[in-house]
Amino acid sequence: MANCDNNPWKKNAWGKTEKKADEPIVSFVDVMSEEYIEGMGNQEKLEEERYMKQLEQMFGDTSTSDEQFTLNTEGMTDEEVALALQRHFDREADVARAVASSSSVHFAPDRYHPKTMQETDSEDEDDDALRQAATDMLYAKLDAENASESRLRPEGPSTSRTKHDTGVSGRRNADKTFNDRNSLPTGDIVGDKINNKVFNKLMAFGKSEAKRQMRHKDKEEKATMDTSVDSDTRLLLLKWINQGVFDSVDGIIATGKESAVLHAAQDSATSYAIKVYKTTLSEFKNRSEYVKDDFRFKNPRGVLKIWAEREFMNLSRMAKHGLPCPQPVKVRRNVLVMSFLGDDGLAAPRLKNVEWEFFTDEERRSVYDQVQTIMCRMYKECLLVHADLSEFNLLLTPDNKVHVIDVSQAMDLSHPRSLQFLTRDIQNVIAFFTKIGVPNLPTYVQLFNLITDLEMVEDHDLLVQVEQFSEENRSADLRHDKSRPADMELKKYNEEKKANRGISPARDYN
Numbered sequence: 001m002a003n004c005d006n007n008p009w010k011k012n013a014w015g016k017t018e019k020k021a022d023e024p025i026v027s028f029v030d031v032m033s034e035e036y037i038e039g040m041g042n043q044e045k046l047e048e049e050r051y052m053k054q055l056e057q058m059f060g061d062t063s064t065s066d067e068q069f070t071l072n073t074e075g076m077t078d079e080e081v082a083l084a085l086q087r088h089f090d091r092e093a094d095v096a097r098a099v100a101s102s103s104s105v106h107f108a109p110d111r112y113h114p115k116t117m118q119e120t121d122s123e124d125e126d127d128d129a130l131r132q133a134a135t136d137m138l139y140a141k142l143d144a145e146n147a148s149e150s151r152l153r154p155e156g157p158s159t160s161r162t163k164h165d166t167g168v169s170g171r172r173n174a175d176k177t178f179n180d181r182n183s184l185p186t187g188d189i190v191g192d193k194i195n196n197k198v199f200n201k202l203m204a205f206g207k208s209e210a211k212r213q214m215r216h217k218d219k220e221e222k223a224t225m226d227t228s229v230d231s232d233t234r235l236l237l238l239k240w241i242n243q244g245v246f247d248s249v250d251g252i253i254a255t256g257k258e259s260a261v262l263h264a265a266q267d268s269a270t271s272y273a274i275k276v277y278k279t280t281l282s283e284f285k286n287r288s289e290y291v292k293d294d295f296r297f298k299n300p301r302g303v304l305k306i307w308a309e310r311e312f313m314n315l316s317r318m319a320k321h322g323l324p325c326p327q328p329v330k331v332r333r334n335v336l337v338m339s340f341l342g343d344d345g346l347a348a349p350r351l352k353n354v355e356w357e358f359f360t361d362e363e364r365r366s367v368y369d370q371v372q373t374i375m376c377r378m379y380k381e382c383l384l385v386h387a388d389l390s391e392f393n394l395l396l397t398p399d400n401k402v403h404v405i406d407v408s409q410a411m412d413l414s415h416p417r418s419l420q421f422l423t424r425d426i427q428n429v430i431a432f433f434t435k436i437g438v439p440n441l442p443t444y445v446q447l448f449n450l451i452t453d454l455e456m457v458e459d460h461d462l463l464v465q466v467e468q469f470s471e472e473n474r475s476a477d478l479r480h481d482k483s484r485p486a487d488m489e490l491k492k493y494n495e496e497k498k499a500n501r502g503i504s505p506a507r508d509y510n
């Protein structure tokens with residue numbers, strides 16, 4: 001086979017004539033022989049030695065030891081010094097490269113690279129010491145700047161402080177407490193210290209106090225609404241002013257347990273009392289005795305709004321029979337408008353508040369007689385028992401006439417306990433007039449018999465007799481439905497509504 005190597009037209013894959021290799025051609029057998037490899041190694045060693053000699057000739061000593069580099073800069077300009085340093089740096093770099101390529105020399109990175117960030121215990125200690133020194137310096141500076149605050153610093157020149165220092169944290173706590181006025185009103189505590197325990201307690205107290213005040217505010221707002229007028233009532237009153245029922249509502253006459261009574265005026269000639277019932281259940285708890293047998297009070301919340309209507313209805317019944325009481329004018333939801341008892345916008349006093357020492361015996365007796373007549377007529381003509389009659393619900397107008405008010409709880413005689421309530425009314429009245437010195441008052445039994453035309457005896461307790469009578473003489477209607485005696489009152493209530501030609505007795509007025 002012809003030897004193709006000598007052919008000048010021989011081209012490589014890119015169409016170019018291949019350049020003849022400078023290196024001697026070595027057979028594969030030679031490459032694989034150990035002597036050849038050894039020879040190669042020796043040759044490299046020789047080349048390396050030769051290179052090092054060259055470097056020595058160029059730069060002098062190229063030792064890689066950690067000897068300190070010294071440069072005598074005497075008489076040198078800055079530029080010469082810089083050049084010398086640059087040369088030194090270059091030389092070291094060359095040596096490092098040469099050494100790195102030699103398998104017999106280990107590369108020491110510390111010499112050319114920044115110190116590694118590996119931390120040791122001793123380094124930690126050093127850092128702590130450094131930090132402490134920096135803190136000391138900072139506080140020393142602060143103290144120097146503000147000599148007046150030096151009392152915050154613990155005694156002794158070598159004492160160091162951190163943010164956890166009691167003095168520093170105490171001052172910081174005091175600042176925070178003082179500046180955080182929203183949560184805690186502290187007064188002036190500038191310059192004082194508060195230790196952490198106290199500070200934490202103060203903050204916790206501040207938070208709970210803020211919450212408590214919010215709750216308190218809520219309650220206050222609700223209470224204001226309860227005792228005076230809520231927004232719905234205000235709207236209703238405004239509507240009545242627009243309708244010309246009255247011109248203005250100009251103040252509170254009284255706030256009772258269950259209501260607020262306001263004064264309203266029209267043309268400065270006519271005055272009205274507006275009774276706004278509270279709409280919270282708590283106020284009606286003490287009414288349980290009136291309502292415990294009454295079907296309407298099974299759901300007490302639903303019943304709150306009927307108190308105004310009930311009073312309106314009772315006042316209507318009484319006014320119809322000409323009893324001295326406020327004239328009912330309007331009722332809607334929990335608001336009742338009635339005529340005002342008094343003079344010049346001044347409400348008539350309750351018997352409780354009358355100055356009886358200015359009254360003669362006859363005048364006092366006259367007042368008692370009026371009350372007795374009211375009780376009799378309420379029972380006989382209106383078929384009602386007041387059920388809360390006392391010196392608190394009887395007003396004395398300037399013409400010395402007694403008027404009865406607050407009849408929302410007044411009950412029809414059909415109520416299974418109406419006689420018991422009448423007995424209590426009698427006891428209240430007799431007790432009061434006895435107290436103000438009215439002579440020759442009847443006994444409880446006498447008054448009871450006078451009002452009811454029943455024949456109770458003096459020898460026995462009136463209430464015991466009344467209980468017994470009620471038990472034996474339930475009305476025929478009630479006997480039909482003993483399980484729900486209050487149904488009787490409902491029946492009467494509905495009959496009365498119908499008799500008043502409307503679903504509600506207030507209908508004719510609204």
Ligand SMILES: Nc1ncnc2c1ncn2[C@@H]1O[C@H](COP(=O)(O)OP(=O)(O)OP(=O)(O)O)[C@@H](O)[C@H]1O
Nearest residue numbers: 254256257258259261273326339340341347405406
């Ligand atoms: N028509 C009126 N004219 C003048 N003052 C009145 C009138 N109605 C009520 N008042 C005044 O308002 C006060 C409270 O009225 P009323 O007794 O009806 O409300 P109450 O909430 O039932 O009060 P309490 O339960 O404390 O007796 C009365 O004591 C009286 O001074």
